[in-house]
Amino acid sequence: MNRSNKVRLSLILYLNYFVHGIGLIILTQNMKTLSGEWGTPLAVVSFAISGMGIGKLIAYYALGSLSDRYGRKALVVFGMGLYVVFFFGITLTHDFHIAYLLTILAGMANSALDSGTYPTFLEMNGNNGAYNILIKAAMSLGEFVLPIYIGLNENLGGWYGMSFIITGAILLINLILISRTKFPQRPKTEKQISQRLFSERLTAPKIGMLIILSIYGYTSMAVMILFTQWITLYGIDFLGMNNLQAHFLLSLYSMGSIIGVLLIFSILQRGLIRDIRLIVGLNGLSVLNLLVICFSTHPLLVSITSFLFGVTAAGGVMQVGLNIFSAMFPHAKGRVTGIYFSFGSIALFTVPIITGMLSKISTAAALRFDIVLALISLVIWVIGHRLMDSIESSDLSRERRQINSIDFFILKLLQRRFKHVRAIGLKKIQQNGTIFDSAREKEILDKIEQKIRDKENSRYYQSIFKSIMTSSKNYQSEVQEKGRVQ
Ligand SMILES: O=C(O)C(=O)C[C@]1(C(=O)O)C=C[C@@H](O)C=C1
Incomplete structure (x- = not known):
């Protein structure tokens, strides 16, 4: 597959997820209008939204294997087609039952896109998963743009259905583009080895982790779904915001999630913090942000914390959880991902039902339920942290991770040192x-000797510094030679 074909296909696939980001929140962002259109109370609209999770759950396993059998393109096109039906269909119906069926279709569309797209990116980029993280960024971009559009449209008194029609039209154009685009060739199907999830004996801490990770598959998704569903109405009902300001809260959250993706990606790549610590920290911060959002009456403060909540709760923390899960069961990554996301799908349909009921008390009651979910996430990870410690105390992984992180800093410092050596x-x-300066070298080695606390290892450290200086001298002769030639 040549480069331009790759870029073209990637853009088309990311555009699908931009649309999917819109699809995820387009019903909740129009809840009040839809309640009028369908002649049903808010709780019923919320119930209809739950169809998305049901559709996703029903389709997940079946579509995964269909994608292996019939190819990625078929699945992606199928998902796009279902989504087109959803976007146009919702504007045409006034019947809640049909709307419910359409949301189920949207959920299936999501599953079809996932099962076609994630493997495509891996197959196109030699199994490098980094491109899949950008899918999250494309979704967040959709979630960022839509609320601003709806807020503006409402202020101008425009028809609510326009956002559905425009989004559907984008997808239609994308469908035409994708029909003319090649997908990467799949590697010849390797012999399918039936991988047992529990190939080794499960110890108590591992069983504990399995339970925690399943719960987290649910709560990490639920925390996000709940917030995106209720924050706009909360802004209007409780903070006295106008339409645009209230919709903008969600855009701030999406912006935060994009920043979060980049931040978490670079933290993990550098090995700066252990993933288990990161996940505890992010969940702790999510609880704090939510407390401010749910109990402060100050619009600016709520706006800032909505952004921060996007960073901590929607910036890829769910993916960090999945990484921990996959690392524990390296031979069954596919299945582990399936289990994890299935719990996420359950969140997708239960959260609207639960919060629909809570909204009968008040919008605030619905939103504040998010604190309960975030607290559960925090508590299970505090426990998970201890369990991981006991699992890792017996193997080399903890020390090796520390060494990786230290090496990262040593390298950074060496690079800085080399810059000065060159100058x-x-x-x-x-x-x-002359390059060699014995007095200076002696001075450096003496200073180091004074600083060494574990004197029994002194000769090792001395030898390392001598070696650094030897490399510096070699480097300087190379630099000088080049300098003289020029
Ligand atoms: O300080 C200098 O003169 C250097 O060139 C740097 C440096 C070093 O690596 O620290 C390198 C070679 C010299 O023999 C002494 C020190």
Whole structure:
């Protein structure tokens, strides 16, 4: 597959997820209008939204294997087609039952897109998963743009259905584009080895982790779904915000989630923090942000914390959980992902039902339920942290992770040192100085000797520094040679 084909296909696939980001919140962002259109109370609209989770759950396993059998393109096109029906269909119906069926279709569309797209990115990029993280960013972009559009549209008195029609039209154009785009060739189907999830004996801490990760598959998704569903109405009902300001809260959250994706990605890539610590920290911060959002009456403060909540709760923390899960069962990554996301799908249909009931008390009661969910996430990860410690105390992984992180810093410092060594090398040409300076080397080694606390290891450290200086001198001669030639 050539580069331009790759770029073209990637853009088409990311555009699908931009649309999917819109699809995830388009009903909740229009809840009040839809309640009028369908002639049903808010709780019933909320119930209809739950159809998405049901559709996703029903379709997940079946579509996964269909994707392996009939190819990725068929699945992606199928998902896009279902989504088109959903977007146009909702504007045409006034019947809640039909709307419910349409949301089930939207859920199935999501499953079809997932099962076609994630493997495509892996197959196109030599199994590098980084491109799949950008899917989350594309979704967040959709979730960022839509509330602003709806807020503006409502203020101008425009028809609510326009956002559905525009989104459907984008998908239709994308369908035409994708029909003319090649997908990567799949590697010849390897012999399917039936991988047992529990190939080794499960110890008590591992069973504990399995339970925690299943619960977290649910709560991490639920925390996000609940917030996106209720924050706008909460802004209007409780903070006295106008339409645009209230919709903008969700856009701030989406912006936060994009920043969060980039932040978490770079933290993990550098190995700066252990993933288990990161997940405890992020969940703790999510609880704090939610407390401010749910109990402060200050619109600016709620706006800032909505952004921060996007970073901590929607910036890929769910993916961090999945990574921990996959690392524990390296031979059954596919199945582990299926289990994890299935619990997420259950959240997708239960949260609207539960919060629909709570909304009969008040919008605030619905939103505040998010604190309960976030607290559950925090508590299970505090327990999970201890369990992981006991699992890891017996193998080499904990120490190796520390070494990875230390090496990262050593390398950074060496690179800085080399910059100065180079500058000195160039100055020495002008001053006609020799590269080797025994007095300076002695001074450095003496200073180091004084600082060493574990004297029994002194000769090792001395030898490392001597070796660094030898490399510096070699580097300087190379730099000087090049400098003289120029
Ligand atoms: O300080 C200098 O003169 C350097 O060139 C740097 C440096 C070093 O690596 O620290 C390198 C070679 C010299 O023999 C002494 C020190």
